[in-house]
Amino acid sequence: MIKFLDLQKINAQYADELKAVASRVIDHGWFLQGRENEAFEGQMRELIGAEHIVNLANGLDALRLILRAYIEMGVIKAGDEVIVPANTFIASVLAITDNGLKPVFVEPELETYNIDIDRIEAAITPQTKAIMVVHLYGRTVWSEQLETIAKRYGLKIIEDNAQAIGAEYNGVRTGNLGDAAGFSFYPGKNLGALGDSGAVATNDGELARIVRALGNYGSKVKYHSEYSGMNSRMDEMQAAFLGVKIKFLEAENQRRREIADYYCNNITNPRITLPAKALNPLEHVYHLFVVRSDSRDELQQYLAENGIQTLIHYPIPPHKQQCYSEYNHLRLPITEKIHGEALSLPISAVLTNEEVIKVIEAINNF
Numbered sequence: 001m002i003k004f005l006d007l008q009k010i011n012a013q014y015a016d017e018l019k020a021v022a023s024r025v026i027d028h029g030w031f032l033q034g035r036e037n038e039a040f041e042g043q044m045r046e047l048i049g050a051e052h053i054v055n056l057a058n059g060l061d062a063l064r065l066i067l068r069a070y071i072e073m074g075v076i077k078a079g080d081e082v083i084v085p086a087n088t089f090i091a092s093v094l095a096i097t098d099n100g101l102k103p104v105f106v107e108p109e110l111e112t113y114n115i116d117i118d119r120i121e122a123a124i125t126p127q128t129k130a131i132m133v134v135h136l137y138g139r140t141v142w143s144e145q146l147e148t149i150a151k152r153y154g155l156k157i158i159e160d161n162a163q164a165i166g167a168e169y170n171g172v173r174t175g176n177l178g179d180a181a182g183f184s185f186y187p188g189k190n191l192g193a194l195g196d197s198g199a200v201a202t203n204d205g206e207l208a209r210i211v212r213a214l215g216n217y218g219s220k221v222k223y224h225s226e227y228s229g230m231n232s233r234m235d236e237m238q239a240a241f242l243g244v245k246i247k248f249l250e251a252e253n254q255r256r257r258e259i260a261d262y263y264c265n266n267i268t269n270p271r272i273t274l275p276a277k278a279l280n281p282l283e284h285v286y287h288l289f290v291v292r293s294d295s296r297d298e299l300q301q302y303l304a305e306n307g308i309q310t311l312i313h314y315p316i317p318p319h320k321q322q323c324y325s326e327y328n329h330l331r332l333p334i335t336e337k338i339h340g341e342a343l344s345l346p347i348s349a350v351l352t353n354e355e356v357i358k359v360i361e362a363i364n365n366f
């Protein structure tokens with residue numbers, strides 16, 4: 001069977017080094033807020049180009065704490081609005097609502113699946129304080145127009161960079177384009193820990209200090225709580241694992257691009273719509289390779305029968321979730337179309353050429 005994502009195989013590539021750093025952490029006997037975290041934050045600063053990296057327990061906390069820090073800074077207040085793409089993983093929206101803020105959903109483009117920047121301005125009200133962009137499926141969403149809108153209305157741009165670590169826009173890495181960014185190192189992400197982890201990137205020193213304090217009980221100085229914070233720290237063990245895996249990220253992202261190109265050039269079945277290519281290949285790190293078909297469920301079934309595992313990202317959009325009943329009435333036809341037609345094909349750095357060819361043949365025979 002061709003697995004959607006073979007985590008065992010991915011980590012087996014680096015098993016010796018991962019085991020060696022695990023021993024190092026155990027022998028050192030220091031498990032939080034230590035030199036492994038410091039070292040990985042340094043590697044991240046170098047990769048992303050941001051002045052500040054704050055390691056945290058997961059990607060959802062990274063996004064939540066960015067917004068919470070803006071509230072502490074007086075930039076945003078309870079009840080304010082945050083623009084967010086309607087087509088995203090639920091965590092982008094949870095970060096907003098957990099802070100008592102209101103998500104304003106904006107439709108994506110069908111071709112890129114990313115927020116349609118042309119629709120943002122119409123969604124702005126006097127209560128709007130921020131735009132959360134999501135580089136969904138690993139594809140950068142950015143433009144001069146976006147920056148101009150944010151400047152004109154005095155809005156912060158927060159990047160949900162959970163899926164696009166390593167991607168670029170005009171030579172700048174995603175996560176260093178806006179005012180602050182949240183990263184996730186969930187095991188299945190392009191840079192995956194062996195458990196949960198996340199981080200915030202920003203060039204705003206005050207924001208970084210507050211995020212760090214909020215993730216550590218609200219304390220900058222031990223036992224002195226400035227904010228009613230939470231416990232959201234990255235384990236030394238995870239930081240050590242990530243310090244190993246980050247060295248291979250560029251090569252893995254390049255392999256993902258190669259596979260995506262191969263899919264794009266060889267899938268010819270007219271019942272399948274391919275994702276639009278980025279003009280600059282560096283703008284996409286293909287966390288997911290998402291095709292569309294109006295017979296999606298049938299296609300998924302057919303591929304399963306042919307030994308190919310696929311997933312749906314995502315079957316239910318945030319505004320249709322049970323937990324957001326107040327938004328269930330919204331009509332967001334482009335988002336709903338994507339959720340009804342999207343299918344994610346296997347993609348990862350350990351997928352072999354033979355497996356890629358098998359997937360292509362099965363899809364073309366469908």
Ligand SMILES: *Cc1c(COP(=O)(O)O)cnc(C)c1O
Pocket residue numbers: 058059060061088089091092134160162163183184185186196197198
């Ligand atoms: C994975 C993900 C998150 C949340 O990250 P966790 O580390 O799982 O908490 C947020 N947004 C998007 C778009 C994601 O894909």
